[in-house]
Amino acid sequence: MTLSPSPSVPAxxxxxxxxxxxxxxxxxxxxxxxxxVLLLRPWEKRTYRVxxxxxxxxxxxxxxxxxxxxxxxxxxxxxxxREPHGSLDAIELVDQPNPIDLALVPGGVARREYAxxxxxxxxSPEPLQLLTRPDLAAEGVRGLKGQRxxxxxxxxxxxxxxxxxxxxxxxxxxxxxxPGDYTAEESSPQELRQQLERLRGLTGAECERAVRDxxxxxxxxxxxxxxxxxxxxVLAGYRLVALxxxxxxxxxxxxxxxxxxxxxxxASFSAIDIPAYTYNVDPPVPEKPCxxxxxxxxxxxxxxxxxxxxxxxxxxxxxxxxxxxxxxxPLRSQVPQFPLHVGxxxxxxxxxxxxxxxLLSGLGKAAGGLGAFASGVVxxxxxxxxxxxxxxxxxxxxxxxxxxxxxxxxADPDAPADPMARRVYLEERLLDLKSRALQDFANGGLxxxxxxxxxxxxxxxxxxxxxxxxxxx
Numbered sequence: 001m002t003l004s005p006s007p008s009v010p011a012x013x014x015x016x017x018x019x020x021x022x023x024x025x026x027x028x029x030x031x032x033x034x035x036x037v038l039l040l041r042p043w044e045k046r047t048y049r050v051x052x053x054x055x056x057x058x059x060x061x062x063x064x065x066x067x068x069x070x071x072x073x074x075x076x077x078x079x080x081x082r083e084p085h086g087s088l089d090a091i092e093l094v095d096q097p098n099p100i101d102l103a104l105v106p107g108g109v110a111r112r113e114y115a116x117x118x119x120x121x122x123x124s125p126e127p128l129q130l131l132t133r134p135d136l137a138a139e140g141v142r143g144l145k146g147q148r149x150x151x152x153x154x155x156x157x158x159x160x161x162x163x164x165x166x167x168x169x170x171x172x173x174x175x176x177x178x179p180g181d182y183t184a185e186e187s188s189p190q191e192l193r194q195q196l197e198r199l200r201g202l203t204g205a206e207c208e209r210a211v212r213d214x215x216x217x218x219x220x221x222x223x224x225x226x227x228x229x230x231x232x233x234v235l236a237g238y239r240l241v242a243l244x245x246x247x248x249x250x251x252x253x254x255x256x257x258x259x260x261x262x263x264x265x266x267a268s269f270s271a272i273d274i275p276a277y278t279y280n281v282d283p284p285v286p287e288k289p290c291x292x293x294x295x296x297x298x299x300x301x302x303x304x305x306x307x308x309x310x311x312x313x314x315x316x317x318x319x320x321x322x323x324x325x326x327x328x329x330p331l332r333s334q335v336p337q338f339p340l341h342v343g344x345x346x347x348x349x350x351x352x353x354x355x356x357x358x359l360l361s362g363l364g365k366a367a368g369g370l371g372a373f374a375s376g377v378v379x380x381x382x383x384x385x386x387x388x389x390x391x392x393x394x395x396x397x398x399x400x401x402x403x404x405x406x407x408x409x410x411a412d413p414d415a416p417a418d419p420m421a422r423r424v425y426l427e428e429r430l431l432d433l434k435s436r437a438l439q440d441f442a443n444g445g446l447x448x449x450x451x452x453x454x455x456x457x458x459x460x461x462x463x464x465x466x467x468x469x470x471x472x473x
Contacts, residue, residue: 048309050101086155108268109157118341124327125294137239147216162219246271310343
């Protein structure tokens with residue numbers, strides 16, 4: 001039986017080495033390719049999805065739509081509700097486990113405590129606006145006695161805020177079981193807008209009848225300029241009425257007002273002016289700055305909503321063009337009605353400057369401490385290094401002294417006078433010095449192999465010099 005010859009050992013080694021190099025090359029190329037992809041690939045920002053409610057108020061609904069449009073640029077998909085909701089219903093929905101994540105609601109009015117509602121950001125305050133028929137405007141709030149006053153649906157914060165403001169002014173709504181000063185109507189903004197749309201194109205008696213179908217007065221809680229307020233002024237001739245007691249109303253801040261249905265926290269409100277000519281120039285509406293009450297507009301979120309999605313919502317709100325529309329207040333200066341959402345806190349930390357005054361102060365103290373410590377380390381090192389050099393120098397000086405004694409240039413009372421005996425004495429001194437130096441080096445007292453070699457070489461050279469200087473017998 002004939003066996004085929006096996007490959008020689010050098011051949012096998014060559015083949016193994018070649019395979020190892022090929023594997024190494026392949027591995028290197030793979031890592032280079034992965035690194036190139038990581039560096040050059042345009043990574044796509046992950047998109048988050050949130051569901052947001054649309055409010056009954058046209059201005060808030062429009063703001064929600066603008067936010068949804070701009071959020072796409074920040075990797076956030078905002079899905080708006082199909083139907084509008086009153087603000088109090090919106091808070092309830094955000095608080096409950098359901099797909100709803102976000103809503104825009106006025107602050108200061110609540111039905112109860114909300115365990116799962118978190119605040120994202122407070123936006124510019126919304127003025128409470130009272131509009132009446134032209135013939136009632138001159139009488140102010142007193143002109144509402146005996147009139148039909150639209151407070152908005154009972155699902156809105158506006159409804160209860162307007163009731164509370166009128167109660168502060170001494171006006172009570174009529175009820176089935178008691179008389180009152182005015183008749184409360186609950187038409188929604190959408191219903192009012194439908195009535196106003198019917199006015200377009202009407203003239204004469206038809207127009208007058210359509211106007212009479214409208215409430216005598218309408219309360220709105222909306223940002224300026226209110227879409228519905230403008231329609232009331234332009235299409236139906238309504239006028240803006242001031243609430244001159246706005247400051248007094250807002251002063252009662254200690255205890256929230258309990259109506260039995262909601263709790264109204266007047267500490268959340270402020271007194272502001274609606275600028276003259278806001279809704280019309282000729283005739284001017286209002287003729288002069290109109291004093292009223294304002295409630296903060298809050299962007300709220302469901303507590304378990306993804307923090308990064310909420311952070312991107314805050315990012316959207318704080319950047320143009322939304323920042324110009326909503327005028328959000330700086331997060332650090334806000335006193336939130338609800339606890340801040342984790343996503344809002346994440347956004348706040350993300351936008352903090354890297355070097356704050358406190359951090360700079362701390363870094364200054366730390367730098368001072370580190371500088372002092374480093375200086376101390378350098379000083380100690382220098383001292384130890386100097387001691388090392390002086391120790392080496394002492395060995396060199398001793399060797400030099402032995403050479404001078406051998407030459408007769410320096411006296412040593414212990415050195416014998418006989419040349420041979422002097423040589424033996426000096427050699428013993430050199431050997432003793434060499435032994436001490438080596439022992440010192442072994443014990444760590446001397447460091448630096450180069451300097452140690454220099455000492456040994458100098459000792460050997462000095463011994464040869466002694467041998468040359470001593471006459472042979």
